[in-house]
Amino acid sequence: MKKDSRILIHGAGVAGLGCAIWLGRHGFRPVVVEKAPEIRATGGFVICLSGASYRFAEELDMMNDLKQRDTDIYSASYHNSKGDTLLRLDYNELFKGVDFIQITRDEIENVFYDNAKDLAEYRFSISASKIEQKDTKKVQVEFTNGTQEEFDIVIGTDGLYSTVRKLAFEADDIIEHYLGLQVAAFKLENIVGLKNKFEYHMDRNRYMVLYTNRDDNLGSIFLWKSDDRKAPTIGNRWDVLKDNYRDAAPLFKNIIEHFPDDSPMYMDPLMQIEMQKWYKGRVILLGDAAHCMTLLSGQGASSAFVDASYLCKSLINNEAEEAFVQFEQKMRPSISEMQPATRKGAKWYIPGNRLRHFVRDNAMRFLPDSYFMRHFKRKYSKI
Numbered sequence: 001m002k003k004d005s006r007i008l009i010h011g012a013g014v015a016g017l018g019c020a021i022w023l024g025r026h027g028f029r030p031v032v033v034e035k036a037p038e039i040r041a042t043g044g045f046v047i048c049l050s051g052a053s054y055r056f057a058e059e060l061d062m063m064n065d066l067k068q069r070d071t072d073i074y075s076a077s078y079h080n081s082k083g084d085t086l087l088r089l090d091y092n093e094l095f096k097g098v099d100f101i102q103i104t105r106d107e108i109e110n111v112f113y114d115n116a117k118d119l120a121e122y123r124f125s126i127s128a129s130k131i132e133q134k135d136t137k138k139v140q141v142e143f144t145n146g147t148q149e150e151f152d153i154v155i156g157t158d159g160l161y162s163t164v165r166k167l168a169f170e171a172d173d174i175i176e177h178y179l180g181l182q183v184a185a186f187k188l189e190n191i192v193g194l195k196n197k198f199e200y201h202m203d204r205n206r207y208m209v210l211y212t213n214r215d216d217n218l219g220s221i222f223l224w225k226s227d228d229r230k231a232p233t234i235g236n237r238w239d240v241l242k243d244n245y246r247d248a249a250p251l252f253k254n255i256i257e258h259f260p261d262d263s264p265m266y267m268d269p270l271m272q273i274e275m276q277k278w279y280k281g282r283v284i285l286l287g288d289a290a291h292c293m294t295l296l297s298g299q300g301a302s303s304a305f306v307d308a309s310y311l312c313k314s315l316i317n318n319e320a321e322e323a324f325v326q327f328e329q330k331m332r333p334s335i336s337e338m339q340p341a342t343r344k345g346a347k348w349y350i351p352g353n354r355l356r357h358f359v360r361d362n363a364m365r366f367l368p369d370s371y372f373m374r375h376f377k378r379k380y381s382k383i
Helices: 014-025 052-059 063-067 105-116 163-168 234-244 250-257 300-317 320-349 354-366 369-379
Strands: 006-010 029-034 046-050 075-079 085-090 100-104 121-124 128-132 139-143 148-151 153-156 174-188 197-202 206-212 218-225 266-275 283-285
Touching: 006 014, 006 148, 014 029, 014 105, 014 300, 046 052, 046 105, 046 300, 052 063, 052 300, 063 100, 063 105, 085 354, 085 369, 100 105, 128 163, 139 153, 153 163, 163 283, 174 234, 174 320, 206 250, 218 234, 218 250, 234 250, 234 266, 266 320, 300 320, 320 354
Parallel strands: 006 029, 006 153, 029 121, 075 197, 153 283
Antiparallel strands: 046 100, 075 085, 128 139, 139 148, 174 218, 174 266, 197 206, 206 218
């Protein structure tokens, strides 16, 4: 594309900021719009950059900044509902020889923004309200503040509930896979004294993950069986979580009871997005907007950044239409492998029935640790 092309990036997350860095450094004119009032400052799951995403961060000379914000988590342990330890993993051994870093989502977005803030025009508290492609070489966009503008291409990096996807694609283009699970997450005081570690506490229909971050707060994630396809209202979330864990082990209840009133609680159903095609005309989707895999994949942020990197490298050297085709041909095979694998894996995270519950717990208890080490090493070397 022409290096002065005007490109709308809709969403200032990992994929959006990644695009702003690549495109801005190569002479394009990116405009980033974000419905939130600012870049995420606090909160967020622990995510990883591994494989190609790690190497792209190195190529953009961001890895030193990212490593300074590493979560410093060195091990993980898996426990049954009685508290018995089923499996221990040493991360130094597990990820030996693997390009891998763990960091909270807010930290990675802050590093990306520091590198992207002077390379694009940013508009917060705004989003698109209409997208039209009457001209085959331009995209007309109307925004929620009533203004209208024209762009050479539009890149939708606005997540699971993508506005760009809703405005530019047909309902028949989109398949939603609900995993029958609900997730909640919040931070609290480190009441259990956890240090540099993930702890996974597993029941048949429920799951809890605890971990520490750099400020020694405790991060908590809850997963449970649910047919709900919408998140409860903010005011009802604590009651919903408490009700679903009312007969759980004491540790589960203790964490829930210590939910701080002044802390936000994230809650959502787990849903994958699958699309027949990730682009339409001169509009393209990346990351969760195109192929959400859910947090169970452990690859969402990593694949979003790889998306941004491969697409932008193609745009630097090709016209939009050819770049879009090259990008999808590059990324589609790995995403098409990981999405069904994640759906299958969800049945083992939350077994639901007694037989699968028995098999899962005893596999962790009796299979050699090396089996799981190989599994996770393969998983985080895929993209």
